[in-house]
Amino acid sequence: MELPISDLILVAISKLVDDAKVESREPTHYDLDVQIKKAGLTESDPKTQGQSVGKAKRIRATLNWALENNPQAGSKLVELILSQVRAVGGFRETSPNYAGKEQILNAISVFDTENFSLSENGDIRPKVLDTLKGKHLTDALQAYAQRAKRGSEDAALLSGTGKDLLEATAKHIIHTKFGNHPTNANFPTLLGQAYAALRMATPEDTKTANEPAIKDYERALFSMATSINRVRNKEGTGHGKLCITALSPEESHSIIETVGIIAEFLLNRLNEGS
Numbered sequence: 538m539e540l541p542i543s544d545l546i547l548v549a550i551s552k553l554v555d556d557a558k559v560e561s562r563e564p565t566h567y568d569l570d571v572q573i574k575k576a577g578l579t580e581s582d583p584k585t586q587g588q589s590v591g592k593a594k595r596i597r598a599t600l601n602w603a604l605e606n607n608p609q610a611g612s613k614l615v616e617l618i619l620s621q622v623r624a625v626g627g628f629r630e631t632s633p634n635y636a637g638k639e640q641i642l643n644a645i646s647v648f649d650t651e652n653f654s655l656s657e658n659g660d661i662r663p664k665v666l667d668t669l670k671g672k673h674l675t676d677a678l679q680a681y682a683q684r685a686k687r688g689s690e691d692a693a694l695l696s697g698t699g700k701d702l703l704e705a706t707a708k709h710i711i712h713t714k715f716g717n718h719p720t721n722a723n724f725p726t727l728l729g730q731a732y733a734a735l736r737m738a739t740p741e742d743t744k745t746a747n748e749p750a751i752k753d754y755e756r757a758l759f760s761m762a763t764s765i766n767r768v769r770n771k772e773g774t775g776h777g778k779l780c781i782t783a784l785s786p787e788e789s790h791s792i793i794e795t796v797g798i799i800a801e802f803l804l805n806r807l808n809e810g811s
Contacts, residue, residue: 539673540619540661541651542611547600549644550615553622553636555593563625563634564618569595572621576614578603623659660684666705671713678706679804685797701769703762706800707731710807724766732759735806758799765792 540546554569556562564572566584569592573582581602583590590598596618603611626632628641641657648655655661662680663669669677681702707727711718714734719727732739738752739759768784784792 539609540612540615541648541653542600542604542608542615543647543651544604545647546615546651547597547604547611549640549647550600550618551593551597552640553627553644554596554618555591555640557591557593563627564592564621566592566595568621568625569618572614572617573599575617576603577610578607578614581606619655619659619661628657628659674709675713675804675807678702678709679801682706682797682800682804685793685800687794687797701766702796702800703728703765706803710734710803713807725763728759728762731803735803735810737806758802761795762799765796768792 554564570582570584573579578599579585581599583595583598596614600611600614603614622628622634622636626634627636629635630638645655645657648661649664652664653661654664660680662684663677666674666677685702701724704724704727707724707730708718710731711727711734719730722730729739729741732755737755737759738748740756742752742756744752
């Protein structure tokens, strides 16, 4: 997923690693070495030029160069720094590496202006999926799938878009494989076409002798997906919340996690075939 980079973002990201007012806090300079190298920005790093600078100034200078000369690499570094800060507990208030509430809220506000949603625990995703295509959309859907697997309800609903994660995933697979997708097809039809595009087995496909055991798992996931859709249509509006009064919290949580598992499996198959 390609993250935005701007003057405001490079300042906000540098503040997340700023430990000038504390004795010590991860990520370390070595951690930053690794991430800057991964992004391909070593030559723009003040440290490699012999300068002795703090973490915040180092990241700000590196990203500032990238903003003017290599925005794609800068975007990659923004993503890597966010992941690193999250990994060391920078978004967890009880962690010794906590970046600070003001710094986090500022980063949330800055990304919001770029139509990206950064949560207080460091997860980031685009607010509008309709603007994404190809691999960028695949990456965004995978991010939602990961959140759904952890029971995050807004991930299963693609908060703010009115699209269900499984429906959006099926449409993306069909569009990727065939160039377009039907606009008025019901969910079982969409899912069936996505399965066909990925050469996966549905319950309608007759079992063959000596077929791989994974085919039964594919059929089971299809049945799970369509049953979730039936529950959604019966208990909700089709575009409402899954956590509704007719279901217990445990049932809703299980459904949301299953949505994430199915979506992730389909997207992984799409990546394998691309």
